[in-house]
Each structure stands twice: as structure tokens, then as C-alpha cells.
Amino acid sequence: xxxxxxxxxxxxxxxxxxxxxxxxxxxASAAQLAAALAHPRVRYRQAPxxxxxxPPRSVDLVTxxxxxxWLDRPAFYAEAGRVLVPGGVVAAWCYGLVELxxxxxxxxxxxxxxxxxxxxxxxxxxxxxxxxxxxxxxAELPLPSVTMEAEVTLEELAGYxxxxxxxxxxxxARGHDPVAPLLDRLGLEWGGPKRRRTARWAxxxxxxxxxx
Numbered sequence: 001x002x003x004x005x006x007x008x009x010x011x012x013x014x015x016x017x018x019x020x021x022x023x024x025x026x027x028a029s030a031a032q033l034a035a036a037l038a039h040p041r042v043r044y045r046q047a048p049x050x051x052x053x054x055p056p057r058s059v060d061l062v063t064x065x066x067x068x069x070w071l072d073r074p075a076f077y078a079e080a081g082r083v084l085v086p087g088g089v090v091a092a093w094c095y096g097l098v099e100l101x102x103x104x105x106x107x108x109x110x111x112x113x114x115x116x117x118x119x120x121x122x123x124x125x126x127x128x129x130x131x132x133x134x135x136x137x138x139a140e141l142p143l144p145s146v147t148m149e150a151e152v153t154l155e156e157l158a159g160y161x162x163x164x165x166x167x168x169x170x171x172x173a174r175g176h177d178p179v180a181p182l183l184d185r186l187g188l189e190w191g192g193p194k195r196r197r198t199a200r201w202a203x204x205x206x207x208x209x210x211x212x
Contacts, residue, residue, distance in 0.1 A: 001020060001021070001022045001023070001024065001058060001059050001060060002016045002019075002020040002022075002023045002024070002059065002060060002061040002062070002063065003023075003024045003025075003026070003052060003054060003059045003061070003062050003063070003083060004016055004023060004024070004025045004026070004063045004064070004065075005026050005027075005049040005052065005062065005063070005064050005067075005076070006026075006027055006028070006049055006064050006065070006067035006070070006071065007025035007026060007027045007032070007033075007036065007044070008027060008029075008032050008036075008065075008066075008067070009032065009035055009036055009037060010025055010036035010037045010039075010042065010044065011037065011065075012063055012065045013025035013036075013037075013039070013042045013044075014037050014039050014042060016042075016061070016063065017039050017040075017041040017042050020041070020060070020061070021041060022041060022043070023039075023041055023042045023043070024043055024045065024052070024054060024059070025042050025043065025044050025045075026044070026045050026046070026047040026048075026049070026052055026053075027044075027046065027047075028046065028047070028048045028049070029046075030046050033045075033046055049064065049067075049071045049072075049075075049076045049079065050071070050072055050075035050076050050078070050079045051079065052079055052083055054083045055083070056082055056083060057083070057084065057085050057086070058083055058085070059083045059084050059085065059088060060084070060085055060088050060089070061088065061089050061090075061091065062080045062083070062084060062088070062089070062090045062091070063090075063091050063092070063093075064076075064091075064092045065092075065093055065094075066093070066094050066095065066127075068092040068094070068126075068131060068134065068206075069094070069123040069124075069126040069127055069131070069134070070123060073134065073135065077090075077137055077138075080210070081210050084210045086210065086211070087209055087210065088209065088210055089141070089207060089208065089209055089210075090138050090207065090208055090209075090210070091205060091206070091207040092131060092136075092205070092206050092207070093131075093203050093204060093205040093206070094126075094127045094130070094131055094203070094204050095127075095148060095201035095202065095203050095204070096127065096128065096130065096201065096202055096204065097109065097112055097201075098157075098160070098199050098200070098201055099199070099200045099201070099202075100157075100197055100198075100199055100200075101197065101198070103189040104186060104189055104190070104197075107182065107185050107186055107189075108182075108186075111161075111178070111182050112166075115170075115178050115182070116164065116166035116167055116169075116170050116178055117166070119165075119166040119167075119169035119170045119173065120165065120166040120169075121165060121166075121169075124165075124166070127204075130204030131204050131206050132204070134206070136206045136208060138207075138208025138209060138210060139208050139209045139210075139211070140206065140207070140208040141207045141208055141209065143205050143207055145202070146202075146203040146205065147200050147201065147202050147203065148200070148201045148203060149198055149199065149200050149201075150198075150199050151196040151197070151198060151199075152196060152197060152199045153193065153194060153195065153196055154183060154186060154187060154190050154193055154195075155193065157186070157199065158179055158183050161179050161182070162177075162179055167179060
């Protein structure tokens with residue numbers, strides 16, 4: 001069995017269901033769970049990451065995607081150690097800034113660092129470091145480089161940028177949308193509203209085993 005904590009929309013849990021007969025997916029947010037994707041092998045429950053409600057030594061793998069920096073890590077690590085079987089694995093990953101290619105990346109970087117940079121919460125620095133500065137009390141496993149890719153239109157990219165916490169904070173503080181001017185600049189290089197470009201996100205993964 002696998003446990004995907006802070007599951008959000010459940011996308012990671014759905015991926016785990018291809019490899020595990022049972023996936024427990026928990027999140028502290030009822031709203032996130034209400035929007036989660038259904039799957040016959042995935043059971044969703046509302047629970048915090050440090051109190052899963054799972055039996056001791058019942059889980060082979062614990063995963064947390066793009067959320068470790070928000071958790072009470074000592075409490076989460078203790079819960080992971082409690083529910084994992086001896087030799088079980090904890091895997092946490094995050095992804096950095098989207099890459100779109102020459103002529104576009106410079107604009108995205110400037111937007112990320114200068115336009116909305118002051119509005120990122122302090123925890124974002126842990127993502128920027130690829131979680132390398134986070135304490136991780138497990139026997140770490142060597143992993144290959146992994147990159148996520150998606151083919152996106154300019155409109156789809158705008159939808160993604162609009163989910164950034166810094167963008168949401170910018171809008172609340174200043175009363176207007178910072179994404180629209182960026183889209184105007186990106187549009188000059190994009191090649192038309194229907195064109196799809198490859199968006200890449202490098203994954204930073206920390207994975208390790210609990211003691212046998």
C-alpha cells in the first residue's frame with residue numbers, strides 16, 4: 001500500500017495506483033479532496049500529514065508532492081516512520097520554474113523574480129533550493145534526473161501562472177493581475193494563440209528508507 005499525503009487534486013495518487021493495489025490519499029483540505037480525481041484503487045480521506053489514521057507498519061511508500069515545505073516536518077517524519085513497514089520508502093519532490101526555451105525563459109524569470117518575487121511566501125526558498133536544505137532523516141537513495149513535460153498553449157500557461165501563490169498575493173495586495181502584461185510580452189515570441197510549446201519542469205526528489 002502507498003500513502004500520498006497532501007494529495008491535493010490526487011494526480012500523484014492516480015499515478016501510484018498503476019503500481020500499488022491500494023493507495024491512501026489524504027489532505028487537510030476538504031475543498032482539495034472534493035476536486036480530486038476518482039480511481040478504484042485510491043481512497044481519499046481528510047487528514048493532516050502528521051495524523052494519517054493509518055495502522056502502524058501498513059504502508060510500503062509514503063509520498064508528498066510539492067508540499068513538504070508546508071508541513072510540520074518533524075511531526076510528518078514521525079508519522080511516516082510509524083506507518084511504514086521496515087525498509088519502507090519516503091519520497092518527497094518539488095519542481096522549480098517552468099522552462100519554455102530561448103526568448104521566453106528570460107521573461108518568465110523576470111516575472112518570477114522581480115514582478116511577483118516579493119510576494120512569494122518564505123517557504124518558497126525551500127523549493128528554489130530543490131529541497132536540498134531541508135532536513136531529511138532517512139537513508140537517502142540515489143535517483144536519476146527526472147523532468148516533467150507538457151505541451152501547452154499560451155492560454156494554458158496563463159492558467160498555470162495564475163495558480164502561483166505569489167500571483168494570488170500580488171492580486172490581493174495591488175488589485176490587478178500581473179499575468180496579463182506578461183502574456184502580451186510572451187505572445188510576441190510564442191507564435192500564435194493555438195501554438196503548443198513544450199513546457200519543462202525539473203523535478204527535485206528526496207527519497208530514503210526508514211530503518212529496517
